[in-house]
């Protein structure tokens with residue numbers, strides 16, 4: 001089925017909880033989806049986040065009915081969309097889909113494209129015209145109803161696609177990286193419009209992206225996919241503040257990583273770690289034992305530039321010595337790359353004031369944004385670990 005055929009599939013507006021259970025799919029010997037299970041309550045917004053090749057599009061295509069899963073089930077509001085031999089075609093699933101490349105009919109005007117989504121319902125001409133005009137007005141294109149896609153910008157074309165998806169009042173809305181072909185400013189504006197309009201529509205939403213900032217901004221719930229497996233399903237705040245694995249932490253933004261060893265477990269949920277760059281207090285994820293090797297992953301926002309000066313003089317406790325390796329202006333302030341004494345580089349260290357390259361600095365690390373994972377057995381041990389300085393490290 002062509003994208004434009006199903007992007008405005010006929011719907012009745014009924015919604016309900018979307019239940020996906022044990023969904024698996026292979027292409028040849030490659031397992032692309034591996035027992036994926038989740039539920040999205042009516043009107044909620046799920047963003048599936050993952051790198052290229054993690055199975056996002058395949059999962060969305062299975063939900064849409066374009067792809068047939070090998071195993072598992074998909075239910076929407078009590079209706080079985082797919083399970084065993086049951087496989088409802090896209091136009092029977094009461095959903096609409098918005099694609100990365102807009103998928104508009106080039107020979108139809110904006111109004112024609114939006115109205116096409118109502119074709120099977122056969123509304124009267126007047127009712128159809130009213131619905132189409134209202135949908136185009138909602139996306140800010142009331143004035144452009146008679147333009148053809150080639151007479152519209154990329155952002156306007158995607159708005160037509162959004163109007164086409166909304167006009168039939170679907171119970172389930174699927175978005176396949178709808179902002180990736182747009183420039184940064186437009187992405188942000190259209191992101192806000194998608195959030196507003198879909199929430200107003202009351203539809204249940206599944207949205208895929210590889211952009212973590214987009215995911216966090218839009219989602220009620222974020223699902224992180226790694227090689228076809230759903231490795232975390234949680235609120236954006238939980239994913240950011242307690243990433244389930246180093247993979248999730250890396251994929252959702254890090255300043256840098258350090259290898260270390262557990263020196264103490266001073267507080268519930270915290271570990272004091274010795275690293276080659278100095279001691280660090282971190283949030284413990286998983287089980288840690290004294291002396292065990294750990295991976296420390298640091299969020300950029302957790303790294304704070306502290307007093308300048310020599311690495312030893314007046315050093316705030318718990319801070320690491322380093323040198324500014326690069327500075328980039330970011331409008332509201334400056335991002336710094338700080339090279340620590342062991343050669344580790346921390347990137348995206350923000351400060352309102354610029355510190356010129358070569359400046360010796362200290363950084364403090366907020367334990368809330370520094371995650372300690374048990375080092376995997378295969379990981380090399382840290383070569384040189386600075387003996388721990390028993391001066392208490394401040395825990396915020």
Ligand SMILES: Nc1ncnc2c1ncn2[C@@H]1O[C@H](COP(=O)(O)OP(=O)(O)OP(=O)(O)O)[C@@H](O)[C@H]1O
Nearest residue numbers: 027030032050051052053054055056057058059210
């Ligand atoms: N029809 C197909 N035949 C064979 N392999 C496929 C097919 N469709 C997808 N794949 C493979 O399945 C894996 C997952 O692809 P998918 O497009 O679902 O990932 P994705 O996370 O959406 O990636 P991207 O962000 O790059 O679109 C990839 O390795 C891809 O090459």
